[in-house]
Amino acid sequence: MELLVLARTPDAPAGTKGLSLFIVPKVRPDGTPNDVTVGGIEHKMGIKASTTAVLNFGEGGGCIGELVGTTEQKGMSQMFHLMNYARIGVGIQSLAIASSAYLNALDYARERKQGSSIKQWKDATAPRVPIIEHPDVRRMLLDMKARVEGIRALAVKLTMHIDRANALEKSGDKAAAEYHVGQVDLLVPLIKAYGSDQAFQICATAIQVYGGAGYLKDWPVEQYCRDSKIFSIYEGTNHIQAMDLVGRKLMQRGGANVQAFGKDVAAFVAAHRERFQRIENVQDFKQVKALGKIGILIGQQNSAHFRTVEDVDRFYNLGQRVSQLTYRGNKIGGGSSDRQDDGLSSYGVQVVERMNDVGMAVDISHCGDRTTLQAIEVSRKPVLVTHSNCRALVPGSARCKTNEAIQRMAAKGGVMGITMVRSFVRSTGRVTMEHVLDHIDHLTKLVGVEHAGIGSDVDLDGRDTRVPSTRRFDLDGIDYARKIYDLTEGLVSRNYSDRNIELILGGNFERALSDTWTVQTETPPN
Numbered sequence: 001m002e003l004l005v006l007a008r009t010p011d012a013p014a015g016t017k018g019l020s021l022f023i024v025p026k027v028r029p030d031g032t033p034n035d036v037t038v039g040g041i042e043h044k045m046g047i048k049a050s051t052t053a054v055l056n057f058g059e060g061g062g063c064i065g066e067l068v069g070t071t072e073q074k075g076m077s078q079m080f081h082l083m084n085y086a087r088i089g090v091g092i093q094s095l096a097i098a099s100s101a102y103l104n105a106l107d108y109a110r111e112r113k114q115g116s117s118i119k120q121w122k123d124a125t126a127p128r129v130p131i132i133e134h135p136d137v138r139r140m141l142l143d144m145k146a147r148v149e150g151i152r153a154l155a156v157k158l159t160m161h162i163d164r165a166n167a168l169e170k171s172g173d174k175a176a177a178e179y180h181v182g183q184v185d186l187l188v189p190l191i192k193a194y195g196s197d198q199a200f201q202i203c204a205t206a207i208q209v210y211g212g213a214g215y216l217k218d219w220p221v222e223q224y225c226r227d228s229k230i231f232s233i234y235e236g237t238n239h240i241q242a243m244d245l246v247g248r249k250l251m252q253r254g255g256a257n258v259q260a261f262g263k264d265v266a267a268f269v270a271a272h273r274e275r276f277q278r279i280e281n282v283q284d285f286k287q288v289k290a291l292g293k294i295g296i297l298i299g300q301q302n303s304a305h306f307r308t309v310e311d312v313d314r315f316y317n318l319g320q321r322v323s324q325l326t327y328r329g330n331k332i333g334g335g336s337s338d339r340q341d342d343g344l345s346s347y348g349v350q351v352v353e354r355m356n357d358v359g360m361a362v363d364i365s366h367c368g369d370r371t372t373l374q375a376i377e378v379s380r381k382p383v384l385v386t387h388s389n390c391r392a393l394v395p396g397s398a399r400c401k402t403n404e405a406i407q408r409m410a411a412k413g414g415v416m417g418i419t420m421v422r423s424f425v426r427s428t429g430r431v432t433m434e435h436v437l438d439h440i441d442h443l444t445k446l447v448g449v450e451h452a453g454i455g456s457d458v459d460l461d462g463r464d465t466r467v468p469s470t471r472r473f474d475l476d477g478i479d480y481a482r483k484i485y486d487l488t489e490g491l492v493s494r495n496y497s498d499r500n501i502e503l504i505l506g507g508n509f510e511r512a513l514s515d516t517w518t519v520q521t522e523t524p525p526n
Contacts, residue, residue, distance in 0.1 A: 001026045003036070004082075005057065005065060006075045019075035022065030024057065035062035046226030084188050086235045088158065091191035094199035094231050095151045101199075101206040101224045102144040108210055108219070109137055131209075139481050140209050144202050151195045158187045182257035183264075189245045193238040196231030203228050246304075255305060262298075262318040269296060278319055282514040299363070299386075302327035303351065312354040321517065322384070323355065324363035325375060333371030336398040341368025349378050356381045359517040364409075365417075365455070368398070372405050382413035382512040387455030389424040390442045393435075399424055403446060410447035413515060415508045417455020418443065420483070421473050430476050433483075437490045440504065449500045453509045454487070 005024045012018035026036050039054035057063045068078055109132040116126035117133055131137045165180035203225035207214035214221050232238045250258050269276045277288050279297040288295035299322030306312055306323070315323075325348065326335045332348035334341030344352070352375055355362055363384045364372045376383045391400035401409075406416060418439045422431040425439065443452045478486070484505075491501045 003055070004068070004079075006079060007057075007065065009072055012073060016076050018073055020072045021068040021075040021078045023068060024063065024065035028064070034064060035060045045229060046223070047230055083235050087188050087192035090231055090234045091151070091158075091188075091195040092155060094192075094195035094228065095148070095155055097224050097228050097231075098144075098151060098195075098199040098202040099148050101203045101221050102141070102148050104220055105144065105206040105209040105214075106132075106141055108213075109141060112210075112213075136481075137209060140205050144205050147198045147202055151191070151198060154187065154191045154194065158184065158191055161187065178253075179260055182253055182260060185252055186249055186257045186261060189241055189249060192235065193232070193241065193245075196228070196234070197238060199228045199231055200225065246302075250305065251307075255307065255311075258305065259314070259318060262315075262320075266319055280319060280321060281517055285510050285514075297321060299361075300324060301366070302330065303332055304330045306332070306351055309347075309350045309354050312351060312360060313358055316358045316360050320360065321513070322361040322363055322386070324365055324386070325352070325367055326371060327366050329368075333375065334368035335371075336366050336368050338368055341370045343368075343370035344374035344378060348375070352378045353380075355379075356516075361513055361516045366399070369402065369405065372401065373408060376405070376408045376412055376414070379412060381516045382415070383409055384414055384509070384512060385409060385416040385455075386453075387417050387419040387421075387457035389419055389439045390446075393439055393442055394424060394427050397424060397427065406443065406451075407447055410451040413512060415451050415453045415512045416443060417453040417457075417509070419455050419457040420475055421457050422475055423473075425475070432476055433478065433486050433490055436475070436487065437494060440491070441494065449496070449503055450508060450511075452504050454484075454505060456483070 003024045003026070005022050006019045007022055008018050009020060012020070024036065025034050028034050035058050037056045037059060039056045042052045042054065044052070068075075110130055112131050113128040114131050115121075115128065115134065116123065117129045118135060120126035132141065161180040161183040165177050165184060168174075168177035168180065203221060206221040207225060210219055210221060213219055216222065236244075266278065269278050275294060277284060277291070277293045277295055279285060279288060279295045284295065287293075298319045300315075300320060301324045303323045303325050304327075305315065312323075325332050325344075328335035329338045329341070331345060332351055333344045348371070352362055356379060361384050362375060362379050362381070363386050364375050365384075365386050365388045367375060385401060385406075389397075389400045390406065391397055391402050394400050401416065409416060418436060419425070420436055425431050425435045440452055474480070475483075488501060488505065491504065496504070
């Protein structure tokens, strides 16, 4: 048995740059032991058929290894080359177990009879029906199917790029191959992270479809759930590897890979105009509604991709119409989670001004307090707070906006979308839709209903009761599929007029975006 091990030679520099990759055998070629011992067997939550152990190398000072390649200190690049293929494998593994969980839940829902049809729910003598006829079970099954098909589509797209890159490189067309290689670099971390995160959630939903039976070992989904949790930890935990995606992968080839992906999305939308339509201008809002299409409005939650002011134009031409200035601090300004916010930088001022010029909306949801106020001051157009709440109701929350910021935002014609993320709605205790409505009340009393909107901002991870409370982002006592309906009913019960409810549910954002996207061109003098 041979092992691949990252290790440092005696004169290697500190840190990961000094690591080299070695082949370390358990037994040397001459048959003698190589001082590799088992420190302990790991007792795991899942994948119990795959035994793993803690290994000790050189406890007796006698372990030797052979350098991979001819040059030392190349260990990290060699490891990542291997890891990229392993990450693809994790994504495919995630697809397999998620698909099986969905299909098993689907078969069970078709056969298991419980309760009467909702059409006869008052009739105690009505026949029992398969649970697939119950609306919430159908919702869960459709939710699982959509996610499984999404992972599968991502896998097919990735493998298509791999095959074409290999074929073009063999043919000598390196220029054409470069595009496909770039898409592989971009998509590998996405299929690994999205596939593995969703696989665990899909398996948990499958257990919910089964009900109590799903918790038993008589059915396969409880094992699927235990086994799939490791996927998001394999080959670099997802949330840690996200830093590599944002910090390195998105900017590879000067951002050309991301731009090419954006063009692919645009081409897909254009090829399916009967279903989709990109929202790029004022008229698109009304057209999408009138034709019953799915409108796609492209925005970014961080403007770090604007490496130069000219990049604003480049991404506008790719279809981006909204950009949040900062998520965490960048060279534009400070983020709300930063220890210190130095405000909008000189470069940030240029970016905001250019966004105004081309007609791209400025979003300040995650900006720190100083950056928030200064961005509002600099902008000539309405500034959006697409997803934040009122700090007056959640004291100490840096992600919520102060009354001063809200008033200045409104003075510029902006709109604030109230979020349903529980920690931004209320700091302690039970958090319900009524508390969300309190934020809307506070906002409308402070600056008027014309500046209130909805920005639900609910992550699909940890959205409901199937996850620990420490990971829950959503509200208590909420039916996810009815959330907006419940919100609307709450607005009615608080005596908002039909017209004002229409404004809160989208009319205000439509107006602010229209004001932003309407670019005034100067008439040249005679």
